[in-house]
Amino acid sequence: MRPYSPGKPIDEVKRELGLSEVVKLASNENPYGPSPKALQAMQEALPHLNLYPDASQFDLKAAISRKFDIPSEHLIVSNGSDQIIHWLGEIFLGSPIDEVVTSTPSFQKYDGTALLADCVLKTIPLDAEHRHDIGGLINAITENTKLVFIANPNNPTGTIMKRQELDALIGRLPKGAAVVLDEAYHEFADFDADYPNGLDYVKAGMPVITLRTFSKAYGLAGIRLGYAFAPTEMVEALNRIREPFIVNNLALVGGIAALSDDEHLKRTVQGNAAERARLTEFLKEQGLQVIPSHANFVMVDLGQPSQPVFDALLREGYVTRPGTVLGMPNFMRISVGTADEMTGFFQAFARVLEQTKVHA
Numbered sequence: 001m002r003p004y005s006p007g008k009p010i011d012e013v014k015r016e017l018g019l020s021e022v023v024k025l026a027s028n029e030n031p032y033g034p035s036p037k038a039l040q041a042m043q044e045a046l047p048h049l050n051l052y053p054d055a056s057q058f059d060l061k062a063a064i065s066r067k068f069d070i071p072s073e074h075l076i077v078s079n080g081s082d083q084i085i086h087w088l089g090e091i092f093l094g095s096p097i098d099e100v101v102t103s104t105p106s107f108q109k110y111d112g113t114a115l116l117a118d119c120v121l122k123t124i125p126l127d128a129e130h131r132h133d134i135g136g137l138i139n140a141i142t143e144n145t146k147l148v149f150i151a152n153p154n155n156p157t158g159t160i161m162k163r164q165e166l167d168a169l170i171g172r173l174p175k176g177a178a179v180v181l182d183e184a185y186h187e188f189a190d191f192d193a194d195y196p197n198g199l200d201y202v203k204a205g206m207p208v209i210t211l212r213t214f215s216k217a218y219g220l221a222g223i224r225l226g227y228a229f230a231p232t233e234m235v236e237a238l239n240r241i242r243e244p245f246i247v248n249n250l251a252l253v254g255g256i257a258a259l260s261d262d263e264h265l266k267r268t269v270q271g272n273a274a275e276r277a278r279l280t281e282f283l284k285e286q287g288l289q290v291i292p293s294h295a296n297f298v299m300v301d302l303g304q305p306s307q308p309v310f311d312a313l314l315r316e317g318y319v320t321r322p323g324t325v326l327g328m329p330n331f332m333r334i335s336v337g338t339a340d341e342m343t344g345f346f347q348a349f350a351r352v353l354e355q356t357k358v359h360a
């Protein structure tokens with residue numbers, strides 16, 4: 001099993017390169033910061049940190065339940081959706097013939113569930129448009145399949161699986177299996193008729209687990225808070241194995257406040273749409289091919305190994321994600337920043353292109 005390779009932290013880059021200003025466009029975090037309402041709620045909770053958190057997570061679950069109009073029996077919350085991915089492996093996988101099906105490249109954590117359980121991992125390459133290969137995924141499903149992980153939008157490509165494709169995939173699941181629809185970037189997707197909302201599938205009683213997170217659009221990656229909608233029997237199983245105090249006091253109140261902060265969410269989503277369009281346009285103007293993104297990052301084909309471009313950008317104070325660690329060595333994933341961050345990035349990127357001659 002390869003260890004997870006996270007985006008380089010700002011302080012590390014400052015230390016290593018002696019830079020005073022560093023912009024991180026590497027981990028798809030929210031460039032507008034946490035919701036001010038969440039910050040205030042967390043500040044008010046500070047004096048009570050001597051007490052253990054509410055193990056039932058009653059108020060947070062009630063708030064999520066109200067917001068998405070789904071009974072809290074369908075909800076599991078945790079310190080990040082990463083943790084829920086890990087637990088799903090624990091409750092679904094047990095026998096060496098069990099199979100996990102997923103796409104590649106996709107979010108690396110899915111592979112770990114199969115590798116930890118020592119069962120069969122089937123990774124299906126994305127298609128020529130860098131989308132989930134629905135035919136390949138369906139063909140890979142057998143009677144031993146237990147979990148099918150689909151990131152929608154996909155990380156690192158930002159592409160989506162369409163509603164009809166997801167319906168076909170679910171239709172092929174054997175009894176006892178489930179699709180895990182990872183909607184970490186859900187809030188940034190274009191809600192057209194083609195885009196399936198995982199919540200609808202859970203509400204309809206389908207074998208679907210829909211993962212969401214406070215780490216991206218809600219700007220709370222540092223507090224670690226994620227959740228999932230799932231059939232009640234799966235929630236019961238997850239509740240049996242989870243650590244009781246997995247969500248800390250600050251995350252419990254910060255999550256509730258962030259959910260109520262429509263203004264912050266709107267600013268984030270609108271800012272992302274505007275800057276994602278600008279970033280895409282800029283990269284195309286440099287003669288580069290960009291994968292159309294439904295998320296808060298853009299995957300660009302540099303037409304040459306990404307590592308030297310990554311290194312040169314780092315020296316300019318911009319941390320991006322080289323495709324080398326994402327399974328697409330000639331690509332680079334760039335998180336969408338604020339307008340000012342993007343303007344600075346464009347200048348640095350143009351200089352780096354000149355040095356590395358990627359556009360030649």
Ligand SMILES: Cc1ncc(COP(=O)(O)O)c(C=O)c1O
Pocket residue numbers: 027028079080081082083107151154155182184212213214215221224225226
């Ligand atoms: C597709 C996908 N799923 C899950 C996560 C992890 O989210 P969390 O911070 O809730 O653990 C990420 C984070 O980058 C992601 O890209």
